Each structure stands twice: as C-alpha cells, then as structure tokens.
Amino acid sequence: MDAVQQANLTAALDRMWEQFLPQMRERVAALEVAAEAFASDRLSLEQHQAANAAAHKLAGVLGTFNLTRGTVLARELEVMYSRDGGPDPDLATKLAEIAAELRGIVENRK
C-alpha cells in the first residue's frame, strides 16, 4: 500500500470513528451501569448480559481503530462478566475502574 492509499484509509477510518462513536459510547455506558449496579449488589440479569455483550464488542472493535489498550481492557471485562456466577465480588471496584478507563480511551481518540 502506498502512502496516498494509507492516508486515504486513515482519513476514512477517522470518519467512521465519528460515525460509530455514539454506539461506542452506548457500549461503555452499559459497562458503567453494570459496574455501578454490581457494586451495590443490584446487577440484574439484563444488565449482566448487556455488559458481557458490550465488553465483547468493544474488545473486537477498539483495536481496529488503533485503540489497542481499549481492546485489552474490554477483553478483561469480558472475562470477568463471563465468569460462572458473575464477576468476583472482590472485583467490584476494578469493574468500575476499567469502565472509567475505557470511557477515557473512547472519548479521547484523536
């Protein structure tokens, strides 16, 4: 791929990021809601499933937009939410911390 093609693809990816930013934000919001609910022992089945799906989707897509750290964090959350019986109660704070870091990554992509 030559430099012009690469620049064109990068520009097109940036436009797509803007296009899909609302759904990235929705996915992060699902993780924030689930983390907050889990911390207060009110995590519903729907919130749990939504968080698991959101983490899976973010893990699959963030790295494609050059947000490798985002994929690593989302994958970590996916593992936690996929655990039999739900996330480890000792990790309630961790769930919120990771969701907050993901929020920062999504909001600050240049």
Next chain:
Amino acid sequence: MAHRILIIDDEDDIREVAALSLETVAGWDVAVANSGAQGLVRAIEFKPEAILLDVMMPEMDGPSTFRELRKNPATARIPVVLLTAKVQPSDQRTFADLGVEAVLFKPFDPMTLATQIAEVLGWN
C-alpha cells in the same frame, strides 16, 4: 481481476471497516450482509470467491451459517474464513473442527486485513 468477497457480520462498525479496508487497500469487490440469513441469500446472488464470516451473531450464528452454506450446492465450495473476537483455546478448537479455511481474530488491522485473507486463501 479483483477478488470478490462477501462479509457477513451483524456489527455495522466491523462490517463497514472491513469492507472499506478490502476495497481501499486491495481493490476487491465487496458485498456485505448483516445476518446469517441475509448472508445465505447474498452468497447465492453475489457468487463470492470467499466469505468472511463473523462467529457471534443473533439468531443464526457463524457456525450455523457455515453449515447452511455447506448444505447448498450453490455455496458449498466457497471458502469461508471465520472472523472472531473469541480467543479462548476451547473456542479455537471448536472453530478448527468446523472445517473452515481459516480463523482470523478481531480486532484486525485495516491496513493488513486483505493481506491476511489473501495469505490464508493462497491468493498471493
């Protein structure tokens, strides 16, 4: 001549980035489908040389879609490459047992996706 490839993925961000990548970087002819059911129809209409197939989709998932493609003589011989964010060893064994050409993992690099697909399909 440009290769013809069908992308089946329910996630519109992944589907559109993959299509953009294959069209821009490799100049391939790309068709898309947003579900397994739609993918079965598009595979017959578009007659792709290969299919890039997502694993986790609602209603008809990737493995089910693959089996349906294999049942139809019109699509049975089209090489299928799975695209998945699942990286657990048990998942990988399951995919290997299906009989697909290859498994590629999300997130992919849009700059090199076409090269990866071409390599696993022997298009180089």
